Amino acid sequence: MSDTTTDLLPLDTPARAPLLRAAAPRESTSRVIADALREAIIDGTLAPGAPLRQDAIARHFSVSAIPVREALRLLETEGWAKVAVHKGATVAPLSADEAREIYEIRSALESLAIGLAIPKHTAATLRECAALGRAAEREADPSLYVARNAAFHMSLYAPAARPQLEDLIRVLHRRGERYLRLKFGLPSYKGESDDEHTELLDAVRRRDVPAAQALVVAHLLGTGELLHRFLTERAQAEAALASQPKPRGRPPRATTGS
Known part of the structure; x- marks a missing residue:
């Protein structure tokens, strides 16, 4: 999304949600602002590298600069x-290394979680898993798919x-959302992911802990490696394009008097 800044949130127009109460504690005010900015980053309204202008954010939420600074510090951490x-805040760039690391950590935590969960699954919980898996499989909208994918997991x-x-797993899901959206632009991702979800659920139904753990690890590490490769290749292509000499304009044609 090009030329996306906090001026286009739009921060100069009234917020769709009610304005913050004047009596709200500063800490909760800064968290509300941070949550709103985080959502805008995740859904692409605020693109990587977009400036986060304190004055525009403060005007949008009808607050002083203090909770805005606290919100930006929270988003930075x-x-x-x-x-x-002296340069202000910007949306963090997409990072190939960060994407891979998020999915590496997820693979470890979710392998542990599924191993603990399988002995406690019931017919009712398995039916819920299956319904959520079907909902994710049918979903074509990237924004909704990300939410349905997380719900299934x-x-x-x-x-x-x-x-x-x-x-901890939910935090990593959130951190990985804007990376997961990239996969929708890659060939055959959706079908492969749905097939892997089906295999994973089958292993859970069989109460096969080693198989389920191996499948969830392969699923997540594969996603991390795919995103790392995609972002690395995109960065290399952008760098190569930026290094190309710009074509010079043609010199003005000479004119002669009549």
């Missing part, structure tokens, strides 16, 4: 924003009853 002295792990583990 989470990896969503880059803040440079989390349903596989829910019977484990490990809330801290689930929270």
